[in-house]
Amino acid sequence: MPNSNTKSHRGHQGGQEAGRRELVSRSLQSAQHCLEDQDFGTAYAHYLLVLNLAPELKNDVRETFRFTLFKWAEELASLARIQDLFNCYEQALELFPNDEIICNSMGEHLFRMGFRDEAAGYFHKALKLNPDFVDAKENFYRVANWLVERWHFIMLNDTNRNLIYQKAIEKVVRSGCRTVLDIGAGTGILSMFAKKAGAPCVYACELSKTMYELACDVVAANNMEGEIKLLPIKSLDIEIPKHIPERVSLVVTETVDAGLFGEGIVESLIHAWEHLLLQPKPKNQDTGTEDYGQVIPAGAIVFGMAVECKEIRRHHRVGIKEVACVRLAETVEFCSPTRASVSSEETIEPYTTEKLSRVPGGYMPLTEPFQAMTVDFNNLEELKSLATRKPCKISIPVTQGGVLDAIVVWFVLQLDDEHSLSTSPSEETCWEQAVYPVQGLPDYSVKPGDAVMMEVCCQDCYLRIQKISVLTSEYGMDIERENTLASGNEAELCSALASLQTTSTPDGIGQECMLESTEIALLNNVPYHECFSAAIGKVLSSLIPTRESLSMDVDGHDREMNFEKSQNKNSSYTTHDPLYVLDVSEGFSILPIIAGKLGPVKAYSSVEKEQHQIALNIISEANHFPKETLEFWLSHLEDESVMLRRPKSDKLWNIIILDVIETSGLIQQEVMEKAAISRCLLHSGGKIFPQYVVMYGMLVESQSLVLESAVQGTEPTLGFNIAPFINQFKVPVRVFLDLATLLCVPLSKPTELLRLDLMNPYLNSSSREVKVQVSKSGHVTAIPFWYHIHLDEDIYLDTSSDSSHWKQAAVVLDKPIQVQLGDELVLNIQHYKSNVSITVKQ
Numbered sequence: 001m002p003n004s005n006t007k008s009h010r011g012h013q014g015g016q017e018a019g020r021r022e023l024v025s026r027s028l029q030s031a032q033h034c035l036e037d038q039d040f041g042t043a044y045a046h047y048l049l050v051l052n053l054a055p056e057l058k059n060d061v062r063e064t065f066r067f068t069l070f071k072w073a074e075e076l077a078s079l080a081r082i083q084d085l086f087n088c089y090e091q092a093l094e095l096f097p098n099d100e101i102i103c104n105s106m107g108e109h110l111f112r113m114g115f116r117d118e119a120a121g122y123f124h125k126a127l128k129l130n131p132d133f134v135d136a137k138e139n140f141y142r143v144a145n146w147l148v149e150r151w152h153f154i155m156l157n158d159t160n161r162n163l164i165y166q167k168a169i170e171k172v173v174r175s176g177c178r179t180v181l182d183i184g185a186g187t188g189i190l191s192m193f194a195k196k197a198g199a200p201c202v203y204a205c206e207l208s209k210t211m212y213e214l215a216c217d218v219v220a221a222n223n224m225e226g227e228i229k230l231l232p233i234k235s236l237d238i239e240i241p242k243h244i245p246e247r248v249s250l251v252v253t254e255t256v257d258a259g260l261f262g263e264g265i266v267e268s269l270i271h272a273w274e275h276l277l278l279q280p281k282p283k284n285q286d287t288g289t290e291d292y293g294q295v296i297p298a299g300a301i302v303f304g305m306a307v308e309c310k311e312i313r314r315h316h317r318v319g320i321k322e323v324a325c326v327r328l329a330e331t332v333e334f335c336s337p338t339r340a341s342v343s344s345e346e347t348i349e350p351y352t353t354e355k356l357s358r359v360p361g362g363y364m365p366l367t368e369p370f371q372a373m374t375v376d377f378n379n380l381e382e383l384k385s386l387a388t389r390k391p392c393k394i395s396i397p398v399t400q401g402g403v404l405d406a407i408v409v410w411f412v413l414q415l416d417d418e419h420s421l422s423t424s425p426s427e428e429t430c431w432e433q434a435v436y437p438v439q440g441l442p443d444y445s446v447k448p449g450d451a452v453m454m455e456v457c458c459q460d461c462y463l464r465i466q467k468i469s470v471l472t473s474e475y476g477m478d479i480e481r482e483n484t485l486a487s488g489n490e491a492e493l494c495s496a497l498a499s500l501q502t503t504s505t506p507d508g509i510g511q512e513c514m515l516e517s518t519e520i521a522l523l524n525n526v527p528y529h530e531c532f533s534a535a536i537g538k539v540l541s542s543l544i545p546t547r548e549s550l551s552m553d554v555d556g557h558d559r560e561m562n563f564e565k566s567q568n569k570n571s572s573y574t575t576h577d578p579l580y581v582l583d584v585s586e587g588f589s590i591l592p593i594i595a596g597k598l599g600p601v602k603a604y605s606s607v608e609k610e611q612h613q614i615a616l617n618i619i620s621e622a623n624h625f626p627k628e629t630l631e632f633w634l635s636h637l638e639d640e641s642v643m644l645r646r647p648k649s650d651k652l653w654n655i656i657i658l659d660v661i662e663t664s665g666l667i668q669q670e671v672m673e674k675a676a677i678s679r680c681l682l683h684s685g686g687k688i689f690p691q692y693v694v695m696y697g698m699l700v701e702s703q704s705l706v707l708e709s710a711v712q713g714t715e716p717t718l719g720f721n722i723a724p725f726i727n728q729f730k731v732p733v734r735v736f737l738d739l740a741t742l743l744c745v746p747l748s749k750p751t752e753l754l755r756l757d758l759m760n761p762y763l764n765s766s767s768r769e770v771k772v773q774v775s776k777s778g779h780v781t782a783i784p785f786w787y788h789i790h791l792d793e794d795i796y797l798d799t800s801s802d803s804s805h806w807k808q809a810a811v812v813l814d815k816p817i818q819v820q821l822g823d824e825l826v827l828n829i830q831h832y833k834s835n836v837s838i839t840v841k842q
Helices: 002-036 040-053 055-078 082-095 100-112 116-129 134-147 151-156 159-174 189-197 209-221 265-275 310-316 337-343 380-386 489-500 517-523 526-543 557-569 571-576 591-596 610-622 671-680 703-709 723-729
Strands: 179-183 201-205 228-231 250-253 294-296 299-308 332-335 352-354 370-376 392-397 406-414 420-422 433-437 451-459 462-474 477-482 511-514 579-583 601-605 630-632 653-657 682-689 692-697 733-737 751-757 767-773 778-790 796-798 808-819 824-832 835-841
Touching: 002 040, 002 055, 040 055, 040 082, 055 082, 055 100, 082 100, 100 116, 100 134, 116 134, 116 209, 134 835, 151 703, 151 723, 159 189, 159 250, 159 294, 159 420, 179 189, 179 265, 189 201, 189 209, 189 228, 189 250, 209 228, 209 723, 250 265, 265 380, 299 451, 310 352, 310 433, 310 517, 332 610, 337 433, 370 380, 370 392, 370 451, 406 462, 433 462, 511 610, 526 579, 526 591, 526 653, 526 682, 526 796, 579 591, 591 601, 591 610, 591 630, 610 630, 671 682, 703 733, 703 778, 703 808, 751 767, 751 824, 778 835, 808 835
Parallel strands: 179 201, 179 250, 201 228, 250 294, 332 511, 579 601, 579 653, 601 630, 653 682
Antiparallel strands: 299 370, 299 406, 352 433, 392 451, 406 420, 406 433, 451 462, 462 477, 692 751, 692 778, 733 808, 767 824, 778 796, 778 808, 824 835
């Protein structure tokens, strides 16, 4: 009998195994059929069943399973079934916990949905699993810039800033202050200063999940884990005794930006004084500090200065009336976001920032520095009144004639009565300055004897310099040239007196069109538009060789006149057989209108914003375009994500204009994929612009790039071990550089690094080695790079030129390489998708 039972049991097991195999086989077949029918959801369910029943098949079906998962995830995302999407990825990662491709894909979905901290974790895990995984590497670099802003590295490397903060904190702690709260702790360095100085109780709050976790690691590494209590919340949410047991005697913070108030220091300190700090020490009282509250920094003095600066001007004012034979309509008034912030219902930052000492072309002071505002952070009533007090009117005499381009602002941060930090452009500091571009004046010229008028206030937690105008003496009278956004009796008086000025005021503001500063710089980039005009004209000439209208006169005037004549001669051709031009470059672009001036085209613009479309229509009308010449491509698309397709079912494009280089100095994402699609959509003889791009680079020694890219050991952080933790978030490429003012020593001549051909992809190479001759001895720390964007063989744009709206970028090496004159360095250039990596071959 026992033998009989054993056989029966074995038979039952054998039957189960056969059933399992049969079910697995049927499920695999069903999954394949579903994939063929593009039923990805059902296919995914079948693969889950297969992998749970037969884990031994993981390696066999891994790639197909990934494909199915990614396709099903795309569908779920398009249907906004977010929880189902994440559930699928969690199931997939249970089956394949060490699959770097699935980890990276999960991170991409999280990043797109705004979960940057969580995305970083998956990208980081993918990189740990495969350090050479290019997609994960690029994704991690991108998210690292969001999570740990680059100024953290610059500030931590500023030894002077760290030392002054440390001395101020030591002074107050050693005078009796016992409890400390660090608001906006970042890496926790100020908290550690307080602990090292002897404060018994130190608390710190940091809202960013990434920075909070980084601070926890830093505090632990410096043996203060049990002595500093870190809170992953913002200070406005701290409650007593829920988060901290009692009110503190000292708040330390550096939640200030270039405009002083932009990171919310006023709001956070009002809350701190009302809910978290002990009462302030009465004035003129010499008692100890332990029973009273105080803030470091104690206060600030804000300074300003009017300047002339061509670089600021070309990014915030359109300085041309005509470009490449296209007249810009006077009824369109272009402005940058800083001016729009005055009238916008949204809270827009009213200033931009620049490191004035590094602005290309420099700047010229037009006035002496003036004191714009003071603030006492230890005075609750003063902090409360900041947002409600009336704007302060200031009049500053002009000391140097020139063009009024901006009011530049900096401050002196008074940590206490002994220690202070200045963000002045004349100081060697990690800080940038706040820049308030001047816009909307009828005349920007000033001379000694004039006065620059403005109002200063703190509104919406921002320092605002507004209603900037010029008071000038003409014909023995004081006349005010005022910003056209100003209102009230003063504006009416200015209008009434305008007839006495040599420069007349426009009758009124037409269509206001807000452009980003890079878009204004592009519009001001005359060589860019003239090169495109010449290249487009050559293509149109080749497609319509019999037309005399497209003769390439240098000045362009005959070209336009002949085109108008030939339109009359060949009106039937123009009406029935237009040439199709598509501009899918990002942002505001007048290239479709330029194309329309050069031949019988149907030009399509891909601009999205309604006010941009209105502005382009007004410019078209001002240039006497027929309405059908310019159309907006997005209005023809059912799916805006599929930007590249035929103009009509039976037509192809004659010219497609792509955005190849970002203004940051990097190659645009997916540009080669877009070029591949574009080639399939071109008519015979049609062209993609640009046709190819050449990347150039050179070897340099630059200590500033090193300091801006990673924390350099423990010396700048005064012995605290911070570098290994924050440097996890360093990225090898620095963007938005101005090569003309970069503090560096060139160690080689410019060298061609890479060529990307959009028309002939077979000429491209994914990997190449480049030998660079060293022209000067030194230490190579970085490789700045830029591009020549070739519209054809003869016409190209240089992204490093003075008129360029593009910035440059640089690869920063992990370790300097010592070189001697005459040495040869071999660079390994890798091109994958739209990402380029540059490494030095040792």
